[in-house]
Amino acid sequence: MNSIGFNDQSVIMYTLKNKFLLSFYTMRGPAFRGFxxxxxxxxxxxxxxxxxxxxxxxxxxxxxxACLKRGFMLIKSMHLRLLISLxxxxxxxxxxxxxxxxxxxxxxxxxxxxxxxxxxxxxNVIPDVVILDVRLSPVKGVWEVxxxxxxxxxxxxxxxxxxxxxxxxxxxxGEKKNLTQERFIELNKVDxxxxxxxxxxxxxxPKARIRVIVFTDPD
Amino acid sequence: MKKxxxxxxxxxFYIKVYPLKNHPEAYEKSKSIVCEKSLTLLExxxxxxxxxxxxxxxxxxxxxxxxxxxxxxTSVPSLVLPDGRIIPGYKxxxxxxxxxxx
Numbered sequence: 001m002n003s004i005g006f007n008d009q010s011v012i013m014y015t016l017k018n019k020f021l022l023s024f025y026t027m028r029g030p031a032f033r034g035f036x037x038x039x040x041x042x043x044x045x046x047x048x049x050x051x052x053x054x055x056x057x058x059x060x061x062x063x064x065x066a067c068l069k070r071g072f073m074l075i076k077s078m079h080l081r082l083l084i085s086l087x088x089x090x091x092x093x094x095x096x097x098x099x100x101x102x103x104x105x106x107x108x109x110x111x112x113x114x115x116x117x118x119x120x121x122x123x124n125v126i127p128d129v130v131i132l133d134v135r136l137s138p139v140k141g142v143w144e145v146x147x148x149x150x151x152x153x154x155x156x157x158x159x160x161x162x163x164x165x166x167x168x169x170x171x172x173x174g175e176k177k178n179l180t181q182e183r184f185i186e187l188n189k190v191d192x193x194x195x196x197x198x199x200x201x202x203x204x205x206p207k208a209r210i211r212v213i214v215f216t217d218p219d
Numbered sequence: 220m221k222k223x224x225x226x227x228x229x230x231x232f233y234i235k236v237y238p239l240k241n242h243p244e245a246y247e248k249s250k251s252i253v254c255e256k257s258l259t260l261l262e263x264x265x266x267x268x269x270x271x272x273x274x275x276x277x278x279x280x281x282x283x284x285x286x287x288x289x290x291x292x293t294s295v296p297s298l299v300l301p302d303g304r305i306i307p308g309y310k311x312x313x314x315x316x317x318x319x320x321x
């Protein structure tokens with residue numbers, strides 16, 4: 001018999017073969033015990049109320065007041081079992097098909113788009129297109145495709161059906177962020193050391209740690 | 220930007236003049252500013268004060284234009300942060316400091 005103590009010993013669980021017991025007793029007042037039993041073609045659970053007291057040697061005494069038993073018979077007929085299993089199996093895909101949104105990341109398992117396929121899709125609409133990366137977009141059912149066309153990098157979105165693409169700003173309402181622009185900025189990162197600053201006007205301490213280069217128009 | 224360098228001594232701005240094609244006078248003004256290497260002159264230009272003709276011959280402005288096009292910088296002002304991110308458009312001091320980070 002295993003026993004697991006909870007909460008200063010007021011709840012005790014016992015597990016026996018095919019039998020499960022939950023015991024709960026308050027410091028003053030009645031104690032409750034529940035039994036969960038499987039076997040003999042039935043599953044049953046019983047809840048009993050006890051009064052209890054502590055003997056001088058620390059042992060507890062329990063006097064059962066009343067018990068309530070509930071349960072159900074296990075289905076014995078193999079035919080009926082088979083029928084129910086079959087019915088459940090048939091109903092399962094229904095739940096899945098309605099659960100499209102909730103499946104989230106799973107979409108990448110049943111929908112795929114690789115760089116070659118993306119290039120084939122876009123080559124006739126975007127001149128000299130080179131696909132840099134493809135990933136799921138934050139919007140369900142849409143791919144985010146990083147590309148370069150005539151030495152300019154950009155982002156387009158392709159739907160799972162691969163029938164349409166669009167470009168434009170994807171904004172997170174909750175975060176008030178232009179997600180497309182953030183991606184675009186990451187994509188267009190430059191090597192700062194390649195920008196000469198000899199001719200630049202200096203604002204601030206030239207020895208400062210953080211150098212920010214500003215391109216501006218005088219008008 | 221002035222507000223930022225007052226508050227953050229660890230930041231320096233290198234300003235490169237990049238006249239846009241749709242501002243026809245900006246090219247000459249840019250040359251004058253580069254010749255003088257003068258922030259005052261740039262501020263005068265922002266305030267629409269008359270800018271004297273360039274006092275030198277310089278290719279710096281043309282090079283800036285070429286470089287900006289190469290880097291796909293199409294709008295001004297555009298900032299290039301130390302990690303290479305190009306941030307387009309005007310930002311207030313607070314937003315800018317957040318972008319620059321520590």
